[in-house]
Amino acid sequence: MxxxxxxxxxxxxxxxxxxxxxxxxxxxxxxxxxxxxxxxxxxxxxxxxxxxxxxxxxxxxxxxxxxxxxxxxxxxxxxxxxxxxxxxxxxxxxxxxxxxxxxxxxxxxxxxxxGIAGVTALRVLRKRSLLARDVLVTGASGGVGHFAVQLAALAGARVTALVGSPDRAAGLRELGADQVLTDLAGAECRFDLVLDTVGGPLVAQAWSLLAEGGTIHVVGYSSGQDTTFPSGALFGFGEPRTIATYGDMTPTSGELTDLLGLMAAGRLSxxxxxxxxxxxxxxxxxxxxxxxxxxxxxxxxx
Missing domain, CATH: 3.90.180.10 (Medium-chain alcohol dehydrogenases, catalytic domain)
Known part of the structure; x- marks a missing residue:
């Protein structure tokens, strides 16, 4: 064959x-x-x-x-x-x-x-309650990003989608993004959860916008660049902020069933x-x- x-x-x-x-x-x-x-x-x-x-x-x-x-x-x-x-x-x-x-x-x-894109987005977004939370999805025009925007919006989050250029922003608002940015300088809030697919300097930028108790989940590194944090950036008072890695390749039947059910109901594309x-x-x-x-x-x- x-x-x-x-x-x-x-x-x-x-x-x-x-x-x-x-x-x-x-x-x-x-x-x-x-x-x-x-x-x-x-x-x-x-x-x-x-x-x-x-x-x-x-x-x-x-x-x-x-x-x-x-x-x-x-x-x-x-x-x-x-x-x-x-x-x-x-x-x-x-x-x-x-x-x-x-x-x-x-x-x-x-x-x-x-597969990988849908299950990754679902597993990360299930880590905490998202109702009325501020969620940032980087690389939102990619496969993981498209699913993450939809699933976060379904869970009741206020979703900010970050893309690399204006031409990659098409359709993201229709999928549930409240704000679509090409630069985090335009962010209007601090984020409770960041799902990052890009890596590199963007992780340090997102860290500076992370709310107390917030988490950055690093699920990819498509930029291929290193991340450097300014001196003192990882020190802070208040509820701890965290950066979590992601490499979960455990069986996916349950998540696929849930995602396919959302598709069948017309709630996920x-x-x-x-x-x-x-x-x-x-x-x-x-x-x-x-x-x-x-x-x-x-x-x-x-």
């Missing part, structure tokens, strides 16, 4: 290859993949995975063989894969713990956009900024790296 595998060469980060058919364990289902969702991190930092390994974590498809031990969904069930290793192939053996059942009315391609054919993956990767895509890239497996 065909798959997209890790390529450490100049032509990378992924290439097509013929690989062995997966052999499910007794507790795994076999899924025929229909769509895959690309993420900046797994493609930009591809050297963290071995060359030749089937790449990717997010996808959606149909169960073509149920688990022999009786666990998991039956044959014919539409499913979304989230944070599931080796997902970018024609067929994948998957534990039910990494699957969400896609409800009727939810497009399978939209479900493929959830998939931020698919580019839909295409997986044969054109090289063009899609270039568009992703050039920051030409708002939201997620979903490719059809054909």
């Amino acid at each position: 065909r798959a997209l595998v890790v390529d450490h060469g100049e032509a990378g980060p992924v290439r097509f290859a013929d690989v062995d058919e997966p052999v499910p364990s007794s507790g795994e289902v076999l899924v025929e993949i229909r769509h895959i969702g690309l993420n900046f991190g797994e493609l930009n930092y591809v050297d963290q995975w071995p060359a030749g390994a089937v790449h990717g974590h997010d996808a959606a498809g149909v169960v073509v063989r149920a688990a022999s031990d009786g666990s998991g969904p039956p044959e014919g069930t539409r499913v979304a894969l989230g944070m599931s290793a080796h997902a970018w192939a024609e067929r994948v053996a998957v534990s039910p713990a990494s699957l969400g059942i896609v409800p009727e009315g939810v497009d399978l391609a939209d479900a493929a956009a959830l 998939a931020p698919v900024g580019l839909r295409g054919n997986w044969l054109d993956v090289d063009d899609a990767v270039r568009a992703l790296f050039a920051r030409k895509v708002h939201g997620k890239i979903v490719l059809d497996v054909v």
Whole structure:
């Protein structure tokens, strides 16, 4: 079968290859993949995975063989894969713990956009009550950012979305952002929670705007820059402020189920900024790296 595998060469980060058919364990289902969702991190930092390994974590498809031990969904069930290793192939053996059942009315391609981006946003925003809280989402035009803006607004937060340029602000107010900025100098409040996907100097800027008891959750570092805090910036009186890291790759079935339920109810939309054919993956990767895509890239497996 065909798959997209890790390529450490100049032509990378992924290439097509013929690989062995997966052999499910007794507790795994076999899924025929229909769509895959690309993420900046797994493609930009591809050297963290071995060359030749089937790449990717997010996808959606149909169960073509149920688990022999009786666990998991039956044959014919539409499913979304989230944070599931080796997902970018024609067929994948998957534990039910990494699957969400896609409800009727939810497009399978939209479900493929959830995965890492949707689950990351949901897990961070569940760390505290957001009702009437001020929340900052940096890199808001990306996949995580689009989901975070919507979910924070659904939870009753006052949402500020930060983007890199005015042309990347489109649609964020419609998703629930109360304010859209291109520079934190224009912030009108101090933030109780910051979901940061950018890293670099922006973390220090956000720290200076953090309310007492507030937290910055660092979920990405797309800027590739270092963070330097001015002398004394990390000292303060009052309720402690914190910076939290994020690297949670635990099973995602529960979160995927919740997110898919919100989609089915019309309360959450998939931020698919580019839909295409997986044969054109090289063009899609270039568009992703050039920051030409708002939201997620979903490719059809054909």
